Amino acid sequence: MTKKIIFRADGNSSTGLGHLYRLFSLVEIVKNEIEFIFLTQETSTDSIIPDDYEKKVIPRKITIVKEAEWIASNFSSDNYIIIADGYQFNSNYQKQIKQKHFRLIYIDDLANEHMYADVVINHSPYINSKDYSKENYTKLALGTKYALLRPLFLEETKQTRVINHLDKAFVCFGGADPFNLSLKAVQAMVPMNEFIELHVVLGGAYRHKEIFTLESKYPDKIKTYSNLSEAELIQVMRTCNFAIAPASTILYELSCVKMPILSGYFVDNQELIYKGFKDSEAIYQGKSMRDYDVSDFTSQIEKILNDRRFNDKIRSQRALFDEKITTRHLKIIKETALTIGILCSGGLGLDTLSKISVDYKIQFILTDSKSISIIEFAKKNSIPVFAGNPRNGKGYDFIKDFNTDIIASINYLFLIDEDIIEHAKLLTFNIHGSLLPKYRGRTPHVWAIINGEEKAGITAHIIDKGCDTGKIIEQIEVPINFENTGADILEKYAEAYYPLVKKVLTSTLSNRLEFKIQNEKDASYFGKRTPADGEIDWNLTKEDIRNWVRAQANPYPGAFTFNNNRKIIIDKVSFYNAIEISNYSNGEIIKAQPFVVVKTKNGALKLDNIRTEKCTFVKGNVLGNENRK
Known part of the structure; x- marks a missing residue:
């Protein structure tokens, strides 16, 4: 089930048609993105409501005092928000609607009632926030930058x-x-x-x-x-x-x-x-x-x-007026329609988080204690944040009082327990850095380069009890070019993560989500990497070693070897067309000046970028762990 909008307005020859026409402008903005129904009283001139609008009529016998009860009996507050335009939707009405747990956007003209709505829109250029009496949670969208205009x-x-x-x-x-x-x-x-x-x-x-x-x-x-x-x-x-x-x-x-x-x-x-x-x-x-x-x-x-x-x-x-009016209205409606919690870590998590916050209201953030920039972002934007391991009920205790529709996990360091997974009413999903079911597990883009893949990608998938095993929602392919490093792919991911998240959120609002079960026959799993895992095996082919090096290049910990008992980190190598190298051992330095060339299983590699400074290489020395003393 997804979120839908109830647009609520009345109008006839006695009361005028302005509230209907004004609300039509918002309908036109959202109708291709979010499902809706237009709700009006039986006394309205409903012939002016466009034919392509789904319409429902409130019976004449239902008075404004009884309307909130009638709406609650016909529509679920879990699935609908209400956008209302009309003077009859006064303080008492708004309070009754909120007591039925609906989220409410109210289109206002007069600023003479206490507001209980979640959002109040008044596009008068004269009005300001001091003119309003409201609840603390009520947000105001005031002035012509929120003008109610058709597209x-x-x-x-x-x-x-x-x-x-x-x-x-x-x-x-x-x-x-x-x-x-x-x-x-x-x-x-x-x-x-x-x-x-x-x-x-x-x-x-x-x-x-x-x-x-x-x-x-x-x-x-x-x-x-x-x-x-x-x-x-x-x-x-x-x-x-x-x-x-x-x-x-x-x-x-x-x-x-x-x-x-x-x-x-x-x-x-x-x-x-x-x-x-x-x-x-x-x-x-x-x-x-x-x-x-x-x-x-x-x-x-x-x-x-x-x-x-x-x-x-x-x-x-x-x-x-400016060109951002539509964007502002969509943001207000989406923020009201969808409540979102974010689980994220690291730079990629922060980048995507900041982009999500532009379009949607974020209820809470779960992150790790080392993601200082995310913690600072949360505090700066007054978003409740939990930093640490969320398991064993700690994360759930933090979020349990939030009425959350969607939880999105983005580059998050931790697996989460079922209590967090099941907390979201509509969807709990993760953005994983591979084209699932391949490369489940940690740092999949690094493993993809190590394994010589020509493409990687990201997958939006439902979070279930397993590790990256949930149903696939959407995927985006990302090419791995010949010179790409692990950091390069992560930059490409940074560009693709938010568009994928946005597509999932938009599809949720428009009820267009589709799910595909992962094929376990195609599945592969790769574990967590540590800096100690980066040692180069010179007995591998030159192609495999080149992939190994570029996958872990700066700013990652780096591929490394040992030269005269000293750890040497290497960020870039290239193929070297050496002649008569069969007499050399794998890992042996066959050239030391003006650059270093090393023998591999099937050829030679030139060391183009050595991160470790002031290294001395001698022709005939053999690089590798066996030289450690």
Whole structure:
């Protein structure tokens, strides 16, 4: 079972459709990555919900007071998170949802309730954290860097635009337009010779008739639209070089396309957005439009026509948005949807850990006591950390109170007990440095080079009771080139580890995990290596010795031999085309100046890089352990 999202919003001609449309923007961001269901009340205008959304209706008889109980009886908090947009989802509602153990993201406008949600998103440019009363665990995502925009509008933010005159106007006042401000704005512009086209977008809940009469009277000047797709709406906006709209989602969208905008507010939730855009100097100030008549629009538009600082507004609009909005929203949702614990050690563990932390919230870290950089990372980022051997219940005692979905093990030094393996609700997996089932065990990339393999790789696999024996999730091949050392392969692994981890996490969220049982007939196991294991056997072939040396080259402890009772560490050797060497013993120095050449089973090797300094080599000496005294 994987994590899914419940998107929760209502809307109709009486309450307006803004909460539905705003939540659609988040759906569009995640729909190809995470499974979801759109949940709405029976009283909503559900015809505007896109056909490709899976939808479920809450019966009319279920009141807001009873809704948390109804949701809990129909959806498991282990499998779903909730993203809600609407004023009815107040403090009491949020508290009830949290008591049912759901994780909750709340889309807010007003900042007038105590927040119990895990995350609160408010994209008003005016709001700040001091405006909120909240629980200590509640995170705030505030400002236009969290703007709720559909994908094509996010693309529009990247475009530049220059406007020097106004002649084509865009008008939109939302789903219901209860004060018929669309009509009044159009009536103001019809007699103005400056405007040759008036494009009026009407919401799905719009019920007034006069605008259509006016359109039939001025068919060459007025054109009305309804039920536009995202792409169609952008196309209409691009046609225009001036707009009149309230401080709601449509204002954000117009600011992405960029043009001079007369904006104001007519309901409470628009006022904070209006103040933010006003302070940013991104709009012409219409203030409260609730009581506007035609003359008010006429006066405001005439001022704008005479102002002509259109491109100053456009520059201010452009500054409100950046290219990372989608990434931020995905990060918030993924962090809320998945709780992750990390087991890791060493530089590779730290590198991958730091990359995971950018996209996901990490609940805890288990590491070894010598991985100081990981311990420091945890403390710096306020992540609970356990450093030491986790076995015999020590690690489990540390993590048992965390409600964890996934545990990922990355270059971790220890095998873990079943209590830790079984703690994660969804998945406990490891990234192993080989193409399993080959090279189970320790330092597999070193063994792969020693054995002359032309490719290595990494495997994401389920952790079970055995050592690297669990079902395979994903694999990435990594080529071993002729000159590659063990350290070189580890650098390649560092580039591949996080993409593999991310793929597993993304597949978990989207319910696309596939598992493959390891074929035991193909399995091989290699044990832990120590520095003492690095001694060179000169009775091996030159190919085998070359692989032995490069596998353990600096910064690893290194392959070594003995010369006159002195340990010599060698980091690089190459094939040497020697003539008439059959009379020499394996390990014998057949050339000492200007470089050292040593006899092997089937040829000779030149010692290219000797780590040990100030070595003296004499032709005829035999390298090896037998020379130790």
